[in-house]
Amino acid sequence: MNDEPLLPQMRTNELLTELQERLQVLAAAQGRIHTLLEAVIAIGSELDLESALRRVITAATRLADARYGALGVIGEGGTLKRFIPVGMSEEQITAVDHWPYGEGLLGLLVRKPQTLRLKNLASHPASYGFPEGHPPMHSFLGVPIRVREKVFGNLYLTEKAGGGPFEEEDEVIVTALATAAGVAIANARLYEQSRRREAELHVFTGIVAHDLKRPLSVIGGFTEIALQSLADQNVRQQDLDHLQRVLNVTEQMNQLIDDLLTYASARDAAxxxxxxxxxxxxxxxxxxxxxxIEEAGAxxxxxxxxxxxxxxxxxxxxxxxxxxxxxxxxxxxxxxxxxxxxxxxxxxxxxxxxxxxxxxxxxxxxxxxxxxxxxxxxxxxxxxxxxxxxxxxxxxxxxxxxxxxxxxxxxxxxxxxxxxxxxxxxxxxxxxx
The missing domain is CATH 3.30.565.10 (Histidine kinase-like ATPase, C-terminal domain)
Incomplete structure (x- = not known):
């Protein structure tokens, strides 16, 4: 019996199996890229800073298939002024004694921004442990978020699904998300600044209308009364001219205030x-x-x-x-x-x-x-x-x-x-x- 034709067939089956595995990997990669694009679009459309931050960390945990995630916002002095966790229940959040201040491993990433991937958190020399009540965590992926070249904060992901470590592909896709997040955060900040400026404009408008225009109206009103009262009396024309000048300047100031308000609202008003x-x-x-215009000739x-x-x-x-x-x-x-x-x-x-x-x-x-x-x-x-x-x-x-x-x-x-x-x-x- 001749077995030679069986070898090419076996080789073909192996190639087909390998090709199928590669196609599955490619399909999975395309799926993650599609998910990344959806996340980038969703984050980019969010103008509220708080909502944008939560969208970022939620998307990161989904992309890296992590059970827990957090976004730490760096404040003055290199400490974490904000810590936004996801993946924990209300009971777990309540049980935690305090959120990280920026010490230990998280402090290292604040002081030296870098991408860090660990199989076990406790194995790192800078590991500081968890606060009382914090759930146990092992695998770790940390990625910095930069806004215009300045580090805004860090993404922290833990507990890769299945119990294994985070892979290089996880690091690449979360880094890409962090880049898009930096742009979204910058836009959200600009939007918040615009809203604050608009609110300040409304306050300014109220101050101008009340504290400036009202005194001018009083000055103008009494000046007109004085002019009318003195018009038929034996008063020097020079004195009447002085009063008229006061009235003219008052009208000019009112016009200047109106123009300033219009100039400001033309830029910032809805x-x-x-x-x-x-x-x-x-x-x-x-x-x-x-x-x-009363002069017919003109x-x-x-x-x-x-x-x-x-x-x-x-x-x-x-x-x-x-x-x-x-x-x-x-x-x-x-x-x-x-x-x-x-x-x-x-x-x-x-x-x-x-x-x-x-x-x-x-x-x-x-x-x-x-x-x-x-x-x-x-x-x-x-x-x-x-x-x-x-x-x-x-x-x-x-x-x-x-x-x-x-x-x-x-x-x-x-x-x-x-x-x-x-x-x-x-x-x-x-x-x-």
Missing amino acids: LSLVDVDTAHLVRQIVDDHVAG APQVYIGTLPPVRGNPALLRQLFNNLIGNAIKYTPAGQGARVDVTGEATGDGWVRITIADRGIGIPMGEHEAIFTGFHRAAEAADTYSGTGLGLAICQRVIERHGGTITACDNPGGGARFVFTLPAAPKGPPLHP
Whole structure:
């Protein structure tokens, strides 16, 4: 009997078995990578810092198949100011005498950030033992979390499923998670800073409204009463002029406070967007400005062309158009009626381009970008026209909050031209007036 054909068959079976094992390992690796990607996405979408930290350590224990996990946040002096455990029951957590302070093995990882993988915690020279009531733990994997190159804390994983040690693959995948966690933590910190800044802004707004505007209102009110009372009496005109100057300065201070509040809120205020009827909004603003001009000979001529609807915040857009149209009317030579053109067009790529052109005094050479800087006022206009220097800075912030751009240039024939973009409103939904 010839047994030779059996050898190639046996070899083929061995190869098939080996291939099957490799495919299983590959499938398992792909599964872990898929789980890692899901964890990274979930962590990256979390803006609350506390929630982000818990998501990180929970994902780490799942990826490394660890029974217990913890995230230690490093505080000043190299101690653990936060210790977030997972995998322990409420009874186990209550039974622990105290959480680690950053001594022993955990202290070593705080002082010398490194990835550390141990088969048995107790075998390491720096092992300090567990506090009373702490469950026993053996296998260990520690991985540092860095936020912008600075160590934020460490991931601690113990008790690999099955009782064996953590493998190199566990170390690699948890290290990758820690890298993504550093980015997520940085974003969450920025978000918290933004929320704190917004809260401080609200407090500041209240202080300004009460502690500054109220005294100014009192000063302005009594000054007006004094002017009215003295108008028909034998009082020197110079004294009346002094009172009028007080009233003018009070009004200027009120305007400065209003502009400061608008400037701050244009950056930090919550932005709720609706579809806005741009043409209707502009007509309202133009009517308000024209109605305030009493000299018939200097009445402004304003042309309003086609203005496609936009998607934006109504309050901020009103401030935007009010500033630009108001400037176009105000910065006009004395005795000359303002001429203003407001036109717009859809660009076809989801944006609306709007142009506000005037025949006023124009923009000094070299200041077409500087005029958008806060408190900047062109030298030629500062002595003649009142203002705080914040109007155009507010306009730029409003445009940027909506994702658009704004530029200033000379208007052919004299004057200035402002061109800016805003998101186009989708067709169909009702418009905000």
